[in-house]
Amino acid sequence: MNELTVYHFMPDKLNLYSDIGNIIALRQRAKMRDIKLNVVDINETEGVTFDQCDIFFIGGGSDREQALATKELSKIKTTLKEVIEDGMPGLTICGGYQFLGSKYITPDGTELEGLNILDFYTESQKDRLTGDIVIESDTFGTIVGFENHGGRTYHPYGTLGNVTHGYGNNDEDAKEGIHYKNLLGTYLHGPILPKNHEVTDYLLEKACERKGIPFTPKQVNNTEEEAAKQVIVNRVTQK
Ligand code: GLN
Numbered sequence: 001m002n003e004l005t006v007y008h009f010m011p012d013k014l015n016l017y018s019d020i021g022n023i024i025a026l027r028q029r030a031k032m033r034d035i036k037l038n039v040v041d042i043n044e045t046e047g048v049t050f051d052q053c054d055i056f057f058i059g060g061g062s063d064r065e066q067a068l069a070t071k072e073l074s075k076i077k078t079t080l081k082e083v084i085e086d087g088m089p090g091l092t093i094c095g096g097y098q099f100l101g102s103k104y105i106t107p108d109g110t111e112l113e114g115l116n117i118l119d120f121y122t123e124s125q126k127d128r129l130t131g132d133i134v135i136e137s138d139t140f141g142t143i144v145g146f147e148n149h150g151g152r153t154y155h156p157y158g159t160l161g162n163v164t165h166g167y168g169n170n171d172e173d174a175k176e177g178i179h180y181k182n183l184l185g186t187y188l189h190g191p192i193l194p195k196n197h198e199v200t201d202y203l204l205e206k207a208c209e210r211k212g213i214p215f216t217p218k219q220v221n222n223t224e225e226e227a228a229k230q231v232i233v234n235r236v237t238q239k
Pocket of ligand 1: 066093094124148149
């Protein structure tokens with residue numbers, strides 16, 4: 001049986017609003033393709049290499065937990081940047097997304113250093129951007145989720161798509177997340193993957209491509225995933 005391995009970074013600190021559900025969705029969608037998904041939890045990064053890793057995942061957390069997690073992740077930031085540049089698929093959520101940039105400015109003006117892997121920053125405000133969110137994406141179609149963040153992120157890179165309901169990266173440009181090579185960063189909790197099988201399959205397919213294993217069949221039954229997505233779409237459009 002073919003296998004893929006996910007490195008799940010800092011699950012002890014970054015697991016807001018059931019971010020762990022993303023791992024469950026990856027495992028389930030891999031199983032539909034007869035691929036076994038191994039998950040390695042990494043809370044201490046000293047000496048970690050990505051030799052066995054096919055996909056990496058970093059969840060979200062409060063400002064405090066984010067700062068602690070970033071300190072730990074900074075030990076491997078050079079390697080993490082290299083694998084991202086090399087096209088390793090990865091998913092980072094909210095706090096995990098914010099800290100890929102150069103800095104995070106808290107609502108009281110304190111500057112917390114980011115991993116500086118990509119050239120962007122996040123500035124937080126006291127009023128939070130919260131609620132259901134719907135995005136239209138050229139790559140993934142309709143994406144739904146739940147957001148709750150004080151941070152406003154600004155960057156020049158590709159995004160997941162245009163926000164039709166909710167906020168996304170900030171409360172100005174109606175764009176959500178980041179899409180750089182095969183790295184996805186997003187404010188969507190909820191968790192994002194169970195309701196958005198296109199995103200889950202994207203990560204798995206890119207991992208299979210890199211590893212040289214098949215990702216078939218292309219057609220699987222998505223009835224339940226589509227129904228879950230529709231609940232959110234209906235909720236925001238009926239408001
Ligand atoms: N601390 C960050 C913010 O509020 C991230 C929160 C989160 O991960 N949900 O912007």
